[in-house]
Amino acid sequence: MKSVVRAFFRTLRVVLGPFMLLKERLSRPSGVQRDSTAQAAVDAQCQNLALYQFSTCPFCIKVRQEMHRLSLPIEQRDAQHNPGHRSALQEGTGATQVPCLKVTDANGQVQWLRESSAIVAYLRERFTAA
Secondary structure, three states: OHHHHHHHHHHHHHHHHHHHHHHHHHOOOOOOOOOHHHHHHHHHHHOOEEEEEOOOOHHHHHHHHHHHHOOOOOEEEEOOOOHHHHHHHHHHHOOOOOOEEEEEOOOOOEEEEOOHHHHHHHHHHHHOOO
């Protein structure tokens, strides 16, 4: 029974995935315009961030839309198709739940944010004034 349920959801993802990605692309918000100095500072801060995500996950799409709105060049790591990223996510958080934002501070300390709403709130708080 478990394999039937998995097959159903896998098929659903395959069928609906392209439509979700098209909707994401068509509804993409325009990015924040910053002067070159401010954007360079934001780009430098984003070097310490990585988003573990699945391409067709609706919660991941929500986070990617906010990243685009805030003009944040955060590295996106595919935890669905890349076994290395998936295992890093598993080791770091104990689960493979996405979206998950890996935040590394200046001291090398790592913090993981696992809920899309928490990630969006963090990004807004950290980068809206920048």
